[in-house]
Each structure stands twice: as structure tokens, then as C-alpha cells.
Amino acid sequence: MAEKDDIEVSEAGLFPALYKPPGLLPIAQLKDALLYTAETYPVTIIVGETGSGKTTQIPQFLHKSGWTSDGSVVAVTQPRRIAATSVAARVAEEMGFFPGQLGQEVGYSIRFEDVTSAKTQIKFMTDGLLLREMLVDPLLKRYSVIMVDEAHERSLSSDILLSLLKKILRKRPELRVIVSSATIEAQKFLDFFASDEDGKVGGKTKNELGRIITIQGRVHPVDIQYLVEPTADYVETAVQTVMDIHSTEDKGDILLFLTGREEINDAIDKITDRIVDFGPSSQTLQPLPLYAGLDTEQQQFVFEPAPENTRKVIVSTNIAEASVTIDGIAYVIDCGFVKLRNYDPSLGIERLNVCPVSKASATQRAGRAGRTRPGKCFRLYTESAFADLPETTFPEIQRSDLAPVILQLMNLGITNVVRFDFLSPPPSKLLIRAMDTLHSLGAIDEYARLTRPLGTRMAELPLEPMLAKTLLNAPYFACLPEMLTIASMMTLQGTVFVSHDGNKKQEDKAKRRFAVAEGDHMTLYNVYESFISHGKKDAQWCRENSLNFKALVKAMSVRKQLRNHLERLGIAETATFDGPDAAKLRGMNLVERVRRCLTTGFFAHAARMKSDGTFTTPKGDVTLWVHPSSIFFHRKADWVIYHEIMETRDKTYIRDLTTVEIDWLTEYAPSYYRTKGK
């Protein structure tokens, strides 16, 4: 019964950019058209906005018309875990199942949570997980249809998945691939699947390959307004716009897009200051921050209805563009910028840059005002600036460290990754750098072949290559239990310590309590051990020690999963292997063995502290700042290795540091330090 509501065709003209004017299908025909194309062609591209119901309806259409009848499964991939679980629940409900029956005919599978059974016929999952499934089932034979949802976001995993599905189609012409996309990138997707040397896929010519179906979304008209003159200070303009909306527009909450935490706090302070200017008015404003770094408790506020006579102003990063949906938004203010991660292959440094948004992004942001009723969007740039914006955001694959992806592809039998059929080929510098990294770690040999067992084992582990190498070396340093813990804690990425009620001093104090002189890795190990010895579920103890309970629980899951992976590789947690320097290692204490082991994976991330407390790279060409979360923010050190490096605005930060001896660098990575020089 929800079916009809969901694909109801809206009459409004709305954003011309969103929809192809001709060919919009009425509800009754969508089902027929979809089933016809799926029956006839290997590939179907669905163009339709979020809220069109495509994600929930299409798998049901396929299920009811027999695509799951022979025991095969319809899979729907999502870029985010939250989407996979919530859509699965919704579909199960629409099909008449009770919540407790989720995991039977309809289920989902995400990391750490497999809610499926032998009966499951419709399965929602993250795209990254489906990629992992290909290790055991390279042709994905259990699936009759694979629908890649939100493909327009161009996430690393979904891009790779599309390339691999194209390969699979050559061997399994009976497989059906449905690519769903919110924007007008549809033709690019279809052309991609159709292209190869002879224009044939699965024995079909281009015209026989697939079709594009466009469906109308269930959104309301959004009136878009531009600035007449560009602004030099969009935070100030945004705050003024908030005030203007508040004094002149009807009821309805405001969603303001800015680029980061600092701007968000700045804007909230300004708004708070100016509320007073209104005096005791009957309508007031409630500014609320929203960014991923907030703990879930604080994020929760944005979903709660505002008190009477109060207008919520949610000041958010890009998280509200696709990942988080808030009801009741009638006004969107779009600053026109977003922080994007970029990878510099020559220095091996990740950067966070403020970039203009794409037209697709701006459209998506504006659409957030029209989810439940007609709305307005105020773009803090001119109409001609909008016209100059890129159509779509640069795909992640063209601006990331590709070492993990390349390793995974090689393990799937892709021997020549340079000639791999990428949807958008990454710059060759990125590929070369990734190969260099993998070679220096010993994951590939001089002929660019995956090594055995090291390379294949590294690829099996759900860890970045440097950490995977470190973990696999741990038995040689008789520190596998400790390294399992450290690797698990590293995946939490700075979320371990939290300040409750904004009490920074208490947080710093807690950090000192757990600090280990040799560095952050052993400090995190110490935190985990304390957590376990306090009974593993003492949320109160976490609070008292400024620790993030949920993060530590996650570390336990990750640790268990890693331990299982190693066991499958024949490496028990208690394993110790004798390497060439076994006798020497036996005389060392645990901390030294851990530090040496870390060096075998992170030698390329070496740095030396200068007298002013900043660090420098071995070549001395980049100044590195200790991230304030590190224990070396206060303390002296000489040589260290670090886990992560990231450049923001004007400084390059390193985080998670551990002291090493300079000799270890040449001992464990002789060729790397010989060729690179010092």
C-alpha cells in the first residue's frame, strides 16, 4: 500500500536540472518498464531522486516477478551502513513482516552484523562488503540481480564494484545489474558498461546492453535564490540570511551548510549573539551544530522537534547532504563550499581542502528543503558562479591513496591494474605511488605480482596495508595479542578520548592517566587493557575516564574479527614465529618489540622532532605538527613513526606517534632508506 505513495508523480516543475523532461513514467508503467528491461537487458540504469522509492520498490518488483524463485538472491548495495539496515527494515515491513522477522526473506549484511539466513531472497548490504564477498565467490553466483544504489556518489567502493560487475557480466550474461543514480550521469554509466574493444558485453551489442529509466521523485518545489553580488565572508552572509529568514519567512526549520567545525561554531556564536537583538519575541531561534565529530548524544538534538515558537537552525557540514536526513526543513542555506580529501602522491600526504561544490551537490542540498513540503534555498553565490561549478564531484578514486584498492584488486586476480577498466581512470601518479607503497611493504614483487604469503594475507585483512603488514609481522616479535589490540584501536581514528560536557581539562587529565612514555600506540593499548579489566561494559567507568564507550566496544568487535581472519590464515593469537633475529628479540621487553614491529609497517612514516617541538620528514622537506591528541604534544622525542598524516588549511599534522631508533629504519627497510636517502 505504501507503493503508490512512494512513486507518485509530482506535478511541479521544480528544478529543471534534476529531471529529464520527457519520458517520465507513471507508477504503473515503472514496474512494467523495469521488469521488461531486466528481462531483456543485462544492465538497467535507474535515474530518480532519493525519495522516489526506487530503493525500496525495485527489489520487491524483482522478487515478486520471479528473480528470486530458484533460490538466488537480489542484492542491493549502499554506500553507508545506516542505509543498508534502515532500508532493509522498511522493505521487510512493506512486505508484511514483523520487525523480528528481519533476516528471513529480507535481510541485510554489514560489517559485524549479518542479519540474513538461508531463506533470504532480498539482501541489502554495503558496497564494501560485497567487494569482500568476491574473495570467496568471484562471480557472485548466488545473486541473480545486483543493484548498486547511489552510484552517482562515486564512492571508491561503488566505482570498483561497477568495474568488477562489468567483468562478471562477460562470464555471466544472465546476471542483471541495476545502477541507480540520482543525477543525469546515467548515460555515462550505460556507456561504461557498453564500452570495450568490440563494443560488446556478454555477447550483446551496445543497443542490446541496457536501458535508462527515469522516474519522478516525490519532492516538493524548492524556490532557489542567488546572491546578486558575491560575498567575501560567507559565514557572516549566512548568519544574516538566517536572521532575514527568521524575521520575514513563515514557520519552518533552517538547514545551513558550512564546511567544518570551526565555521559551524563561529556561525552558532554569531546567531546566538543576534537572537538577543530581537528582544523577547514570540518566535526564537535554536542554533544546533551537526558534524561527524560530535558524539551521538549531541547529534541527537537535531532530530528532536524544537520547543513551541522556536525555529531550529541546523548548522551542518556535508554530513546533512546525503548521510543524515532531518525532517521539517523548509529553508536551506548553501555556502557553496565543501571540504574534500585529496591525496598528494608525490609527498604521500592527505589534504583537506575547501572546494566549491558541484552542481549535483548544490542540487542535492537544495532538495533538502523540499522533502516534506515546498521550501526555499538560498545560495550564497551568484547565479553565474553556479553556472561555472563542475557538474559532479571529482570521483573519490581520482583523489585517494590507492594502495588498499590496488592490493584488493590484485588479490581478485587483476594482474595488470594499470589497464584495469576504471569508470574514471585515476591519474597514473596515484597508481605508481600505490605500487611503490605496496612494493616497499613487500606485498608485491619487482614484477608487480602479489607476493605469497605476505601480499595475499595483507589483502585478506580489513586493514590499510601498513597496519596489515605490522599485524602480520607481530608473531615474529612475539607481540601478536598486543598488536591485535593496537590495530583495532587504530581503526577508531581519534574517537577514543572524548570530553564529557565539554570538560577539556578532565579529558587531558584522563589522557595523562593512561599515557605510556614510548608513545600513542602503547597508550591506546593501555586504554583497551584497562577497559577490559574493568569488565568490558562499564560505561560509567568510561565516562569518568573521558573514554568513548561505544568506540571501545567497537574496538572489541574489530579485534575479534581480525583475530578470526588471522586464524583462517593459520595464525593463532598465541603464535610466535622465529625470524633471523629471534635470539636478540627474546632479550627485549614487550614495548621494544612492539615498537620494532610497528617500524616494519610504518617505516615510510618516520619523522624527527626538532628543538621547537615540531617534526620534520627524514628528507627535511616538510614541517610536521604533532596533533594535539598525541602524548608528544607535550613531550620531547627524537625519531618517531606515525600512523596518519593530514594537511589542513596551513599545517600538516601527524597523529598516533611512537618513538623508534633511527637504526631500526635501515634495519627493517634497508632498500627504502637506501633509495630515498636521508
Add this chain to the structure above:
DNA sequence: GAGCACTGC
């Protein structure tokens, strides 16, 4: 003395 957009295995 001072901080990182967002995902995922």
C-alpha cells in the same frame, strides 16, 4: 599551546 569533511571492510 591547540584540533579533522565523510564513508567502508
